[in-house]
Amino acid sequence: MTGWLTEAVPRGRVAAFRTLVYLFVAADLVVFTPWVRTRVDVPGDLYQPLLVGRLLPLPTPTPALVGVVFWVLLVAALLAATGRAPRLLGWTVFALYFEWMVVAMSYGKVDHDRFGLLVALAVLPTAGRARHGDPTRTEAGGWALRVTQIAVICTYFLAAWAKFRFGGLDWATGSVLARAIIRRGTDLADLIAQVPHLLIVAQFGILAFELLSPLVFVLPARWRTATVGFFYSFHLVTVATITISFAPHLVAMTSFLPLEKVRPVVLARRLLGRGVPGADESSPPSVPPAESPAPAASRPAAGPPAAAPSAPTG
Secondary structure, three states: OHHHHOOOEEHHHHHHHHHHHHHHHHHHHHHHOOOHHHHOOOOHHHOOOOHHHHHOOOOOOOHHHHHHHHHHHHHHHHHHOOOOOHHHHHHHHHHHHHHHHHHHOOOOOOOHHHHHHHHHHHHHHHHOOOOOOOOOEEHHHHHHHHHHHHHHHHHHHHHHHHHHHHOOOHHHHOOHHHHHHHHHOOHHHHHHHOOOOHHHHHHHHHHHHHHHHHHHHHOOHHHHHHHHHHHHHHHHHHHHHHOOOOHHHHHHHHHHOOHHHOOHHHHHHHHHHHHOOOOOOOOOOOOOHHHOOOOHHHOOOOOOOOOOOOOOOO
16 A cells, blocks of 8 residues: 555656646636635625634634735745745645635635645645656655545545435436536537436436546556546536536646656747757757768878879889
């Protein structure tokens, strides 16, 4: 079990995952959850912190507090994405984003798509230093990715458990998807809803998918990657029909993928090198075959031309 939890992975994979996660945190602040800053405009009595917020305890958010968290977290996340000071910046990002999420989820609605991302932020500082493209394997980095993977799968499995806990089999036979389509469905969802019994079949399929999701850990590597691709396709359909993105969860799920093979910086440099004359001067120019120099053994030695032999003297 210990060997499975700490299965070594290339440091380049850890570096790529770290950069992706921290860049998403920065994007989350300005694209997905900027509305958190407006929560403090409502009366403080409406702030009902989550259990963890009561246990610590965390202060009631104010405009000044949320503003400081926003700007410090934004700068720290961008710096952490470079891989510098992985522990100091990593723990800083985790603590501030944790506070950001407590504020966001303490006004009546809790999103479960953030669980995997929060776990990733909590374990990434323990992975140590890692450089993009480094093939050296690390058990600490493998543990960080494995724990994130477990959190991703728990998100699915515990979602099914919650459905049974609060709805039982009525969740599968009820009108859950129909209600979601009425509230926020797209034109594609309207077409699907017209097919008799298809939404009921889909609800049973969702339950089966969530309950069986832990099997991804016992599949061979090739089938595991294909299964993760199916997970992504499921969320693609979800976005296309009822406009729920699960973006933080999708970022955390990249912990299953060989991210070290995707190197956008190297690709960008190559593209720029092709487009700008002389930009790739570090590599030696190629010599056409017809103009290739002769081998050293067949070339005449450098120096003055040899003198003609003198005529024999009598």
